[in-house]
Amino acid sequence: MTASVSAGEAPTPPVAVPDRPKRVLMKGNEAIAEAAIQAGCDAYFGYPITPQAELLEWMARRMPEEGRVFIQAESELGAINMALGAAATGARVLVSSSSPGMSLMAEAMSYMAGQEVPVVLINVMRGGPGLGSIQPSQSDYFQATKGHGHGDYRVPVLAPASIGEAMDLVATSFELAERYRTPVIMLADGILGQAMEPVELRYRTPERLETPWALTGADGREPRVVRSLHLKPEELEAHNEDLQAKFHRIAGHEVRWTGEQLDDAELVIVAYGTAARVARTAIARARAAGMRVGLFRPITLWPFPEFQLAELSQRVRGMLVVELSAGQMVEDVRLAVEGRCAVGFDGRMGGMVPSPDEVVAALRRLDESERQGTRALKARRPRRHAPLTGPRPVTRAEWHRPPVAGGGPSLGDDVFSPFGDDAWSPEWEQETPPPGVPGSTSGQVPGQADTPVPEPVAPATRNGGRP
Amino acid sequence: MSVDATTPPRVIFERPELLADRSTHYCPGCGHGVVHRLLAEVLGELGLGPRTIAVAPVGCSVFAFDYLEFDWCEAPHGRAPAVATGIRRVRPDAFVLTYQGDGDLAAIGTAEIVHAAARGELITAIFVNNGIYGMTGGQMAPTSLIGQKTTSTPRGREASLAGYPIPMTEMLAILPGVAYAARGSIADPSAIGKTKAMLRRACQAQLAGAGFAIVEVLSNCPVGWGMTPVESIRYLRETVVGTYPLGVLVDRMKKEA
Numbered sequence A: 001m002t003a004s005v006s007a008g009e010a011p012t013p014p015v016a017v018p019d020r021p022k023r024v025l026m027k028g029n030e031a032i033a034e035a036a037i038q039a040g041c042d043a044y045f046g047y048p049i050t051p052q053a054e055l056l057e058w059m060a061r062r063m064p065e066e067g068r069v070f071i072q073a074e075s076e077l078g079a080i081n082m083a084l085g086a087a088a089t090g091a092r093v094l095v096s097s098s099s100p101g102m103s104l105m106a107e108a109m110s111y112m113a114g115q116e117v118p119v120v121l122i123n124v125m126r127g128g129p130g131l132g133s134i135q136p137s138q139s140d141y142f143q144a145t146k147g148h149g150h151g152d153y154r155v156p157v158l159a160p161a162s163i164g165e166a167m168d169l170v171a172t173s174f175e176l177a178e179r180y181r182t183p184v185i186m187l188a189d190g191i192l193g194q195a196m197e198p199v200e201l202r203y204r205t206p207e208r209l210e211t212p213w214a215l216t217g218a219d220g221r222e223p224r225v226v227r228s229l230h231l232k233p234e235e236l237e238a239h240n241e242d243l244q245a246k247f248h249r250i251a252g253h254e255v256r257w258t259g260e261q262l263d264d265a266e267l268v269i270v271a272y273g274t275a276a277r278v279a280r281t282a283i284a285r286a287r288a289a290g291m292r293v294g295l296f297r298p299i300t301l302w303p304f305p306e307f308q309l310a311e312l313s314q315r316v317r318g319m320l321v322v323e324l325s326a327g328q329m330v331e332d333v334r335l336a337v338e339g340r341c342a343v344g345f346d347g348r349m350g351g352m353v354p355s356p357d358e359v360v361a362a363l364r365r366l367d368e369s370e371r372q373g374t375r376a377l378k379a380r381r382p383r384r385h386a387p388l389t390g391p392r393p394v395t396r397a398e399w400h401r402p403p404v405a406g407g408g409p410s411l412g413d414d415v416f417s418p419f420g421d422d423a424w425s426p427e428w429e430q431e432t433p434p435p436g437v438p439g440s441t442s443g444q445v446p447g448q449a450d451t452p453v454p455e456p457v458a459p460a461t462r463n464g465g466r467p
Numbered sequence B: 001m002s003v004d005a006t007t008p009p010r011v012i013f014e015r016p017e018l019l020a021d022r023s024t025h026y027c028p029g030c031g032h033g034v035v036h037r038l039l040a041e042v043l044g045e046l047g048l049g050p051r052t053i054a055v056a057p058v059g060c061s062v063f064a065f066d067y068l069e070f071d072w073c074e075a076p077h078g079r080a081p082a083v084a085t086g087i088r089r090v091r092p093d094a095f096v097l098t099y100q101g102d103g104d105l106a107a108i109g110t111a112e113i114v115h116a117a118a119r120g121e122l123i124t125a126i127f128v129n130n131g132i133y134g135m136t137g138g139q140m141a142p143t144s145l146i147g148q149k150t151t152s153t154p155r156g157r158e159a160s161l162a163g164y165p166i167p168m169t170e171m172l173a174i175l176p177g178v179a180y181a182a183r184g185s186i187a188d189p190s191a192i193g194k195t196k197a198m199l200r201r202a203c204q205a206q207l208a209g210a211g212f213a214i215v216e217v218l219s220n221c222p223v224g225w226g227m228t229p230v231e232s233i234r235y236l237r238e239t240v241v242g243t244y245p246l247g248v249l250v251d252r253m254k255k256e257a
Helices: A027-040 A053-065 A078-088 A101-116 A141-146 A161-179 A191-194 A235-254 A273-288 A304-313 A328-335 A356-380 B032-045 B061-068 B080-090 B102-108 B110-118 B167-171 B189-207 B230-241 B252-256
Strands: A023-028 A043-046 A069-072 A093-097 A121-127 A184-189 A196-200 A257-260 A267-270 A292-297 A301-304 A319-325 A344-347 B052-056 B071-074 B095-101 B125-128 B180-187 B214-218 B246-249
Touching: A023 A027, A027 A053, A027 A093, A027 A121, A027 A191, A027 A196, A027 B095, A027 B125, A043 A053, A043 A078, A043 B052, A043 B180, A053 A093, A069 A078, A069 B080, A078 A093, A078 A101, A078 A121, A078 B071, A078 B080, A078 B110, A093 A101, A093 B230, A101 A121, A101 A141, A101 A235, A101 B061, A101 B071, A121 A161, A141 A184, A141 A196, A141 A301, A161 A184, A161 A196, A161 B102, A184 A191, A184 A273, A191 A273, A191 B230, A196 A292, A257 B214, A267 A273, A267 A356, A273 A292, A273 A301, A273 A319, A273 A356, A292 A304, A319 A356, A328 A344, A344 A356, B032 B095, B032 B125, B032 B167, B032 B189, B052 B080, B061 B071, B061 B095, B080 B095, B080 B110, B080 B125, B095 B102, B095 B189, B102 B110, B102 B125, B102 B167, B110 B167, B110 B214, B125 B167, B125 B189, B167 B180, B167 B214, B167 B246, B180 B230, B180 B252, B189 B214, B189 B246, B189 B252
Parallel strands: A043 A069, A043 A093, A093 A121, A121 A184, A267 A292, A267 A319, A319 A344, B052 B071, B052 B095, B095 B125, B125 B214, B180 B214
Antiparallel strands: A023 A196, A257 A292, B180 B246
16 A cells, blocks of 8 residues: 555546746635635635634635625624525535634534535634634544534534645645535634745635535526425435435545555554654654654544555554644544554643654554563464554543453442443453453453464454453 | 406416415414415515525425425524525525524524624525424424413423513514515404515515514414314414514615615
């Protein structure tokens, strides 16, 4: 697997730039705003919030210059609903905010998904929960990929790792939004928004598609209604089936990711956005120390590059997920990997950013625990799958797990289980974990010690062997 | 009196072109049908049908798009003025109106209506006030009268517990962005005629680019109020107008002229 970018059915044609594009030093928020203008954004609606305020300010100055629409709304609710209205007429519409504002926009996200209204939202993420901080964070991964409003729907989520890429992905976001008639989220963070980088002024203006659904006034045609309300269950089910078919099309065609130094990698860092920038430095240092480490960087967080990760997991020993959060994308990585290799996590929260050396240390821990686990497992029963991480503080998952009957990685008698003892079947964990596997939480499938288990083996999840 | 058999009969009453030829889902005696008809008449007379993009509320009149034949956009509960703002700004040639109930406009959507009015958005808001949440089964609305029994004020609305009715249109009328604000009613033919004139003026305010316009239409909800249609109309005429006096609250187009 080489470094590659997989795009959708209609990959974006390269831009024909007559002259060499100029490189200028630009702040992320402003570069994104200008890229949106150059991409043909007709209307922008926003509300001040740090760390995205410069985006709004840039639009306040530039949109009227271009004869386009700018409104500073009374709230994020106002902004997103103005966007809904404008986009329902077929206009190209941008909204930006930061985490708490995105929570307010959650309601309209659901409506826009149901009404199939194309709007691009930029979330310059900051730390949460609540008012949190104004420092960079990636703790809105769940919100962007699985959360926001109610109902069965998905929206494409794009995650740039540099200001230049963000400028390009703004145009891609408009393309996706209009091609699939859906809201699209671009997930930046406080660093991408606030940092300045040299960027090439290379802009892209997506082609305008026909909008035979848009509200333009019923002049000489049947009236149109842009709606999500279908009170008859048969109608709503049919509407949902159409939406689901669309989501499957998106999942099939629009997965984007990139990889670096994966050819000989034994360990892979999976990271997006700013975390991937840190990871890249960490990989250089790890390689200098003789570790064979590569980078897998999802560009679309939904659709998630799950098949690509699954493929990769068959030929690497472990993956380290690095995020500026308590560990959100790591859940999707584990789902994709299905226990085929070790998955570790390293992250900081609340606006803290892990240093490359911290990431290298986490790589070493993963490396060591994977080797140890593999040795221990081999001693007991030859199996390639290892416990996932080395000695570490109690994780969230363990906290929710009641003490295991009959030994095992007991957390002590005082561990509180919100699910009660009944929630955990003791038979799942009857076997004690192999010795010398600190922190192992894997119950073991009874296996014969000397008989090699044929590959591929059943996925060893964290609770491998669970019936 | 002789009748000339060669003269074709003169049509003196017909369904407005913009009103769909289908029966509504509204309860017997509901006032929404009257307001729909007035709106269809006014927009038809002004020739605005092909230019109109309307924003539907959440509530009983959420299905207005089934009865009024122009383009409609659905809005989340209370957000119609924001949605209308977005439409009007990117489509300066469109005629944009919101059709909202009292729960939509005076409770959950207060921020949106106040700021649309404050910005002087060129939209026309039709505010149908029947003092109750009809769609959800008759709960208290912010506009319910003191003493009014609803399913959520079973002893009648007490100011000490539930506050006072909001005179929304009076509040909006003081904003300089508001070109026209008036309150009509559907209680009797005379009131209906005056309400139609108000709707026409509110549409003209938008056409003239004068600013935001709102017409509050006092309406009835026989089922929610626990009355027969006749009783509900009497209650509307005799009691509701005591809290919400009828008339034009502001007409800034006049001053400018």
